[in-house]
Amino acid sequence: MTSILSAVVSAPSIASAQPSDVAAKAHHNANGKGFINPWPSYKDWSGPGIFFRMMYLRLSGKWTTPDTTPPTVPVRKPEFLPTRQTDKLRATWLGHACYYVEFPGGFRVLFDPVFTDRCSPFSWLGPKRFTEMPCQVEDIPFIDAVVISHNHYDHLSHPTLEKIAKLHPNAHYLVGLGNKPWFKHMGLDDTNVTELDWWEERTLTLSPAQRGEDPDKQEDISATIGCLPCQHTSARTAWDKAQTLWASWSVTSGGKKLWFGGDTGYRTVPELPDSEFDYDEKYADLPHCPAFKQIGDLRGPFDLGLIPIGAYDPRFIMSPMHASPYDSVNIFADTKCEKALGIHWGTWVLTTEEVLEPPKVLKKALKWKGIAVDGVFETCDIGESREY
Template structure:
């Protein structure tokens, strides 16, 4: 394996805080709430909507198709057509993506609670489809940001010990990896638009990983908000020179908002985040995308940081995705919408905007989707 990179310009980007400490969302589509707004949000929490009963139709938990997954992780020979990309949903924002025999794990969290402690905090209502040791070889781990439902200490330490993968993380996160005993040159810290090429299988399989923007925030305590960067990610293959095959392109939305919708506002009149169209123009079109559709209620509070299903469809359009999967739902109760609501609203909005609903829908936990890209 080998790696090369290209960095961002030396001038200070707009998303770097003027103080030099931390980061900002530099668009009118974002609003930073006060602590009092958080209190009001908690007072509005609709407990009835978040209750799960025996009648609640949760995502099915499927056993992994291990023969299929193992075959997809086998190195692709130079003379074999490379025309497929596969994704397996492991719950919430965690996906195993397999591309040209390279196994990429996104935002892996296998702990029961997404919390600083396994004794308190949001508890899974759907388990992962396998244990960590049931995963295939992991070559790359991609982290979108440091919230506990996306970055888990136990999971990351286990992956480092058992697989020694490359970890791609946004700016400011390498020090956390150092602090938990992962002091490794394979932890690659990126600013937005930084790109790195990692080569596998005796340097025959180059994969380009690009850190792309999104609209969110970070923090693992009440005192460190916005100190580290958040990101979406674009990954693509690099076909051999003079080859007829096209690159395979994958987008991972991480955790993101799309527009800030104050109480009483017309959603279609507020500014939307411009960066997703830029991602589509610079890195797309994408053969496969994973886009968040859950944790959006109450809308006035969550809209700057979490997509509604309606936002997600706009994002799908902006990044020029051919096939998308909804994520960030079906695992933990993080907000007060009904846990079964996101896929229904996603399907309705796809029809409302004139799209084939089968080009952006959801999966069962443990299910593997194989996409033909040519």
């Protein structure tokens, strides 16, 4: 790939606000390599700890397997814009955390693409889709940037990135710290990969030549992409937990601003009886992650948030890493998103809640939060596009 065809990556002409303590890098592991969640809202479960707790729940009959018998989540064929011309922000859900977003002005970004049947290191083992893929990578007309929230298999797919690199060789990849070497290790070109730390941002400028268009008739397209905190972790194997950075992301282009939550928890909930509501007044003192309010105060408001709402049960195991819909509406308020769409559900069975439960609970949570207005924080069919 020649450098003239690569996007120009630069610091924004005007830097966005950052927390006063950003230089302390509290999320960098001071005791060794890797990263941590630096808040009391997070509890770190070891891999063996989760495994043995889940085995106990299975043996005791407390771990239920959701019913995936069709019909479940409706799937429709996406309708992507055939050109770069649009005056609205257009977001298309492609399952789980994958969204394709078309910005006014022409910028096109793909978030956490996984176009495989299983989210696993194996093609024959691991969680298998219970809903069909709505399309293939070949069906997407333009991909200028690919944003990866973290390296778990349901968010970072080697076969998918291989295909994107072949079909869209000029696409630029934005990842958290420590993820760039993976591209080279997996045989992918790492020259178009930018690593960022929390609160860092870069502006991508795409020339007409880089987009394969006539430079005499078209202008540059630019987008500012920011790496922001979230409460999660990372791992590709049993030996590399938290060695690479997880993140949420912001993208600003064409006068529109979007926040992508990726995969995140909000607070750690203790083991409770099934009848207990974990947002009951008696649990009001449980600490929640302060990063989302910082994001809203310093980088918001956002025209649209893509916010995780699924893979949350059992709460005492999943809550540090995965938001429930009640957490999600708090994240929505904290980040100052004007509208939101739910992600991280409807594709693979990763936890015990019923597969159609997240959007139902989301409606209850919105009412509980006093956000009972239709069209504010919604879900949609896989393959469906919404405009803002």
